[in-house]
Amino acid sequence: MYDYSCAQWGDREAVVYGDERLTYTQLRRRVATLATGLSSIGVRKGDRVSFLLGVTPDWVTLFYAALRIGAVAVPLNLSWTGREIVQGLALTESTVLVATDDFRTNNYLGMLTEQIPVLASQAKNALKLEELPNLRTVISLSKSNAKYPFAHDFREVEAAGVDYVPAEFEKMSAEVRPEDFSIILLTSGTTSFPKPVLHNHQTLLVGVAGYADGIEVVPDDKMLIVAPNYHVAGYLTMLMPHLRGGAIHLLEYYLPHTALEVIESERITMMFGFDVHFLMMxxxxxxxxxxxxxxxxxxxxxxxxxxxxxxxxGVTHQGNIYGSSEYVASQGYFPYRDRKDEYRMRLSHGRPMLGTDFVVKDPTTGKTLAPDEPGELCFKGPALFKGYYNMPEETAAAFDDEGYFHSGDYGWVDAEGYIYYRGRYKETIKSGGENVSAQEVELFLELDTPWILKAMVVALPDPKWGEAVTALVELRAGMNVTGDEIRDFCRDKLAGYKIPKQVVFITNDDWVTTPTGKYDRGAMTDFARQKLEAVNK
Known part of the structure; x- marks a missing residue:
């Protein structure tokens, strides 16, 4: 893909990061240099190359270089502790790790040696770790040029590839096939450690191409990347503009005022974000x-x-997404061409991507349901992952006999084919023998009541009901209402078992988000429990 883009748009800007600006051709030379340097220290096709880097040109270069060699990219979560990093490396059987020692005060190399002290005394060409038997190469990227005896230096690896032979660089690409594995994405686990989602070059590119069509990318476009590079959106927003000759603008990490500055100064035309990112701006x-x-x-x-x-x-197109790592987050998207349909732009998650077979099934019987009937969202198609790495039982359990992936998500599809995602089945609250969709109640509180700006509905243990429907609510500016008034408003509009038994009032500063920008339901459940316990003392 990138070779094609270089041939078409070689002199156009491909990457912008602060004052650093790279054309497609300049980036390609960097990729050739790094790929050759990596090969010189033994990185080869099939290696699983993990990395802990910020959203910088070095990340972009490393990703393209790894795929050029035929290695598999394994982005690790930058918010992990040292223990979790070791766990992620073991789970993915990573053979190479590239890590910075300076990301928002985190020194990942130091964190690794704290977990595995013997690493500090080993030589970079002779790693032997009982905890990580597959890991044979560590590469350090240090802003302060610090040296680590157990690690190759990133800049020195680059320098080793400066005299690359163009024919050898071309040969690397010729040996990588569409069916070869390209990336392992670690899902955002909330109840257990993330599962490693395995994609090949073809499934990754199909997902990217679907978005390029839906958002109508052209060469003059400029995409601001605010997604972390351990999230699937980091790769959609990097690859999609490059498929069509556009530029990507990088922020090492998201800060709302920095994003506003870049949007204005660079005249950014496209951006991905969770609602949290936009609301922070x-x-x-x-x-x-x-x-x-x-x-x-x-x-x-x-x-x-x-x-x-x-x-x-002033955002006139809100391209809502329904997606997960298992389908390159490209199951559904509200395309730019549909932007005049404000009703569906507000309530739906768009339409299935081209080639995606999308159905709603009864989670108990497996029966395919009719339009507008809620059930489990299921799908298959050309962007579907190739399984959870080294997890055959978990992979088999995720599919039915017809080959559909069962998402565990609750929602429906209307008669026109628009998707309505309304939460996870595991977020269903079981109150008094009835099942309550948390998001259904949240939407009612946000859209139908005059007072509530943001709501989250969670389950708290209750001796009578089993689980009590509990609403955390942030009020609109200038509004004042009691919990009883909110419950009274719900009567005759919601079934009795759906009406919140308890209402917890919070401010904007109380919301807790995950590192990827989603509202953290687990943390907010704890917050509600603690606040109610304090009130009831």
């Missing part, structure tokens, strides 16, 4: 001092309750 005290009118198309992981506030920012 909208609520920034200096938001109105920035011009973001160039931002014409978005990819958003959002809830309908955030729609109006994001619209008020």
């Amino acid at each position: 909208a609520r920034h005290p200096k938001f109105r001092m920035y011009d973001i009118s160039s931002l014409s198309r978005t990819m958003i992981g959002s809830a309908p309750g955030s729609f109006d506030e994001i619209k008020a920012m």
Whole structure:
């Protein structure tokens, strides 16, 4: 893909990071240099190359270089502890690790040696670790040029490839096939450690191409990447512009005021984010001092309750996503061409991508349901993953006899084919023998009541009901209401068992998000429990 883009748009900007600007051709030379340097220290086809790097040009270069060699990219979560990093390396049987010693105060090399002290005394060409028997190469990327005896230096590896032979670089690509594995994405685990989702070059590119069509990328586009590079969106937002000759603009990590500055100064046209990313910009005290009118198309992981506030920012296309790592997050998308349908742009998650076979099934019987009947969202198609790495039982359990992947997600598809995702089945609250969809109640509170800006509905243990429907609510500015008034409003509009038994009032500062920008349901459940316990003492 990238060779084609270089041939078509070689002199156009491909990567922008602060004052650093690289054309497609310049980036290709960097990739050739690094790929040759990696090969010189023994990195080869089939290696699993893990990395802990910020969203910088070095990340982009490493990703392309690893895939050029035929290695498998394994992005690790930058928020992990040392113990979790070791666990992730073991789970993916990583053979190579590239890590920085300076990301938002984190020194990942130091964290690794704290977990495996013997590593510090080993030589870089003779690693032998009982905890990580597959790991044979560590590469350090140090802003301060610190040296680690057990690690190759990233800049020295680059320097070793400066005299690359173009014919040898071309040969690398010729030996990599569409069916070869390209990336292992570790899912956002909430109840257990993430599962390693394995994609090949073809499934990854199909997912990217679907978004390029849906968002209508052209060579003049500029994509601001705010997604972390251990999230599937990091790869969609990197590869999609490069498929069509556009540029990617990088932030090492997300800060709302920095994003606003870049959108204005670079005239950014496209951006991915969860509603949290957009709302953080909208609520920034200096938001109105920035011009973001160039931002014409978005990819958003959002809830309908955030729609109006994001619209008020001047965002005319809210491209809501229904996706997961298992399908390169490309199961469904609200395309730019549908932007005049504001009703569905607010409430739906778009339509299935081209070639995707999308159905809703009864989770108990497995029966395929009719339009507008809620059930489990299931799908198959050309972007579907190749399994969980080294987890045959978990892989088999995720599919039915017809080859559909069972997502565990609750929702429906309407008669026109639009998808309505309404939460995880495991987020269903079992209250008094009835099943309550948390997101159904959340949407009612946000869209139908006049007071509530943001709501999250969680389950708390209850001796009478088993689980009590509990609502955490942030009120709109200037609003004042009691929990009893909210419950009274719900009567005759929601079934009795769906009405929140308890209401917890919170402020914008109380919300807890995950490192990827999603609202953290587990943390907010703990918050509600603690606040209610304090009140009831």
